[in-house]
Amino acid sequence: MACEENDMTLAGSVLYGVASGKSIVSLHLPGEESAVYRRRQSTVTVLTAILSMLVVGCTFQAPYMRDWNVSETISNRWTGGTFDEKKLSSDEATVYKELGVPEAVRFFRTLETRQRVYEWVYLERDQNVWFVEGKRVDYVTVDENSSGLTKETRGTIQDKLTAGGVVGVVIGAVAGGLLTLGDKLGLK
Numbered sequence: 001m002a003c004e005e006n007d008m009t010l011a012g013s014v015l016y017g018v019a020s021g022k023s024i025v026s027l028h029l030p031g032e033e034s035a036v037y038r039r040r041q042s043t044v045t046v047l048t049a050i051l052s053m054l055v056v057g058c059t060f061q062a063p064y065m066r067d068w069n070v071s072e073t074i075s076n077r078w079t080g081g082t083f084d085e086k087k088l089s090s091d092e093a094t095v096y097k098e099l100g101v102p103e104a105v106r107f108f109r110t111l112e113t114r115q116r117v118y119e120w121v122y123l124e125r126d127q128n129v130w131f132v133e134g135k136r137v138d139y140v141t142v143d144e145n146s147s148g149l150t151k152e153t154r155g156t157i158q159d160k161l162t163a164g165g166v167v168g169v170v171i172g173a174v175a176g177g178l179l180t181l182g183d184k185l186g187l188k
Contacts, residue, residue, distance in 0.1 A: 062118055063087050065105065075144065076107040089134030095120065099129070108142035117142050 061068060061078060068081030081101075088096055102120035110117055110132060117140055120129040130137050178185075 061107075062105070062116075064092070068105065071104070074106070077104055078106075079104045081105075089131070091136040092131060092134060095129050095136065099125065099127070102129075108144060111141045111143045 064084045064087035065078065066082045066084055068078035071077040071079055083096060083101060085093065085096065099120075099122055103123045104121040106119040106121065108117040108119065109115065115133050118131045120131070122128070130140050132140055
């Protein structure tokens with residue numbers, strides 16, 4: 001038992017805690033970590049893992065793209081890479097065999113359904129080929145905003161964040177005012 005290893009009994013640990021003014025809830029045996037510390041440590045570990053997955057996973061490149069460089073002049077555009085032929089859809093594989101690797105690939109979302117759209121740009125041939133979720137299409141209405149959320153959803157989130165920010169500022173201002181003027185108003 002941990003108490004015996006640390007030359008202290010559970011009763012001795014409780015008496016030590018009472019004598020030192022610690023609450024019973026925060027007491028833990030000497031040499032052991034508190035539950036709060038373990039919970040905080042595991043929470044930090046989980047958050048770190050989630051953030052690292054987001055950073056690695058948040059890319060708009062198609063799974064078949066290898067070693068493409070992001071264009072700094074045009075948004076959601078990559079140049080100079082290769083394709084993993086095994087990961088191409090049948091429509092993409094057909095175009096790849098016919099036209100080869102495009103000079104550039106651009107990413108969009110469909111306006112209504114927010115499906116992934118890739119535009120393969122062949123500059124020398126002056127030709128663009130469009131794919132919606134791996135299927136070749138001749139025409140598609142795209143949105144340059146690469147978010148998976150619809151315009152209405154993005155607007156709703158923005159409105160809620162703005163309203164929440166305003167409420168937070170008001171509450172902070174009232175709390176700050178009460179802290180500053182509390183003594184003068186007799187609030188103590």
